[in-house]
Amino acid sequence: MEAAHLVPLGLGMGADHVVVRASLDNVRRWLPWPIDAPALLDRVFNRGPATSEASVLLEMALAREAIAHALRDVADAGLDVAAMRSAPAILITGRVASLPKAGQSLLVLVDGLEPSAVSTVFREPDEGRAERIGMVVSVTPRRPAKIRIVRASGRSVAPVAPGSFGLIAIGDDVEVAVNGAGIRGHGRSGALGLLIDARGRPLAPPERDGERIPTVARWHAALQAAADRSAT
Structure with a gap:
């Protein structure tokens, strides 16, 4: 077991530390x-x-930056961040696990942690049992690729375009492999299904609002994390 002393980062009193560390621009980009x-x-x-959608999305933005900067602190302490990102199972706890929608928890996780392989994701709300919410397949294809999906009911193939981000509705035990990417894994997909994340690493939303806003809105919509796109 390894431990590291981290500056408090979070969504309560730690939010001020998040803003100082990340900057307003980095919070705003989400x-x-x-x-x-x-x-x-x-x-x-x-x-x-956080009772309105806008306030929930702000918490999600802060949470992404809190996770990213906590990982930097962990790396500075000499711990293996790459192993965390490639873990076959990931458990979300705390406020992020208690967000109203499972898709919101999953989106914060993939944007903040940036998983690098195939991971089954669980969330454990403050007052509740851990639940399996989805399976993430992270891939960075340089050209269009295909993901092979094997489950008890049969096999299927789905296209993966560079930059794509979306769910495949599967609730079974599955094996996945992405041709030419060296990505293979096995797990159970959970309530949300299989999330194919081909946005690349490191993840960087566009800088200009005209490109950033529709891109980030599309990511939220893909996981049903924002019902009202006009929230302000």
Whole structure:
């Protein structure tokens, strides 16, 4: 067992540390609507309970940056971040596990941790049992590829385009392999199904709002993480 001392990062009192470490621009890049720095700062430091979709999406943005910076601290402490990203099973706990929708928890996980292989993802809300929510297949194809899916009911093949991000509705034990990418794995997909993440690593949303907002909105929609795209 290894341990590291980390600066408090989180969605409660630790949110100020997240903003200082990450910067407002890095928090803002995850929001699927335009907002200037003063307005965002006001929302961060005057947050109440996350009861609206906009407040939940702000928590998700903060959580992504908290995870990313916690991983940097872990790496600085000499621990193996690559092993964490390639773990076959990942458990989400804390506030992220208690977000209203499983897709919101999964989106924060894949954006913040950036898994690098095939992982079965669970979440354990503060008051509840751990539940399997999905299986993530992370791949960075340089050209269109195909993923082979094997389950008890048969085999299937799905196309994987560079930059694609979406769910395949499968609730069975599955084996997956991506041709030409060296990605293979086995697991159970969970309630959300199989998430194919071909957005590349490191993950970087577009910088210009005109490109960033529709891209981030599309990622939220893919996991049903934002029902109201016009939330502000």
